[in-house]
Amino acid sequence: MPRPDAPVSSFTLGPALLFCPGSRPDRFGKAAERADAVIVDLEDAVTTAEKPAARAAAVTAITGGDDDVPALDPAVTVVRLNGVSFGELDADLTALEGSPVRHVVVAKADDLGVLDHVAAALPEARLIPQIESPIGVLNAPALASHPAVEALFWGTEDMTAGLGGTTARTADGAYRSVIRHIRHSVLIAAGAAGVPALDAINTGIRDLPRLAAEAEDACASGFVAKACVHPHQVETVRRAYTPDAGEVEWAKALLVALRQEAGADADPLTVGAFSFRGQMVDAPVALQAQRIMARYDATRVHQPGE
Structure with a gap:
């Protein structure tokens, strides 16, 4: 069953998440300093031979x-687990x-089976399914509705394959049209x-x-955060998610x-229409103002003068 969302998402790991190979603990500290959250990768960025050491490093960290x-x-x-088909997932779960x-x-x-499996092994963790296959796209609504899920993520390269x-x-x-369709499908399912x-x-x-344009579109479309693969990308993503002064002034005034x-x-979800600066506004507009302020609060510590 779909769960009703709060007026503003409680997801606090963004807007810029930075991947870091679990096999490179020497990079963990720098990644944490640069990004809003670190994704310690046990999957694609780590060779099979390096996986045991990567697991140990993630747990130690x-x-x-x-x-x-x-x-x-x-x-x-965030720790990215291995996909179930590669025979490494249970070792990840045992380590964690x-x-x-x-x-x-x-x-x-x-499918839901893998989420059930992970949730049973790590009952205190919140899950972020990464949709990376055509069947994953078709199952995205069910995956998003799993009670242990806190967000949906998606990927391009495995999807293309x-x-x-x-x-x-x-x-x-630019994304090919089929990839844009998949991106939109995951956003709608979430x-x-x-x-x-x-x-x-x-x-x-x-x-x-290109990253700036993509991140600006992601923010405007409804994605709460974007993943990065290099520290140089972080500030570009953060700037894309940072409301400008005019947006902040408008949002503050509307909420007042x-x-x-x-x-x-x-509650913006129940407020009726009212007049603001010569225009009639209602609940959806008030929710937009709340989301602007949420983005402002998430990014302002990195703004000059803050």
Whole structure:
């Protein structure tokens, strides 16, 4: 059953999440300093031979660190698990059982069975299914509605391979139409279930203008955060999610008007239409104002002068 969403998403790991290979604990500290949250990757970024050490490093980091592995705050650290088809998932779960892990990406999540399996092993963790296959797209509404899920994520390269394609992007770096359709489908499935959606990475590390346009579109479309593969991408994503001064002034003023109209504890979901700056506004507009302020609160610590 879809769950009704709060007026503003409670997801606090964004807007810029940075992947870091679990096999490179020497990078954990720098990643944590740069990004809003770190995704310690046990999957694609780690060779089979390196996976045991990567698991150990991830667990050490979220349990306080040691001389060789910097500590990572479990509240803003995500561990990406291996997909079930590669035979490494159970080893990941065994390593993480009893640890303070709070967020995990379930790579190549195709069906509810794998979410049930992960949730049973890590009952205190919140799950982020990564939709990376055609069957995952078709099952996205069910995956989003799983009670342990806190957000939906999606990926491009495995998706393209699963479709029988060769590239996810055109020569100018834009998504192909089928990939845009998949992106929209995941966003809609998340919205219907009342959970946030996270936008996929852009592997074009040097193409920051393309990343900026993509992140701005993600923010405006409804994705609460975007994943990065390089530290240089983080500030571009954060800027895209940072409301400008005009948006902040408008949102603050509208919310003040809302409280004056309907009371200090007014719920934007139930407020009726009222006049603001010569226009009639209602609940959806008030929700937009709340989301602008939520983005402002999430990004302002990195703004000059804050």
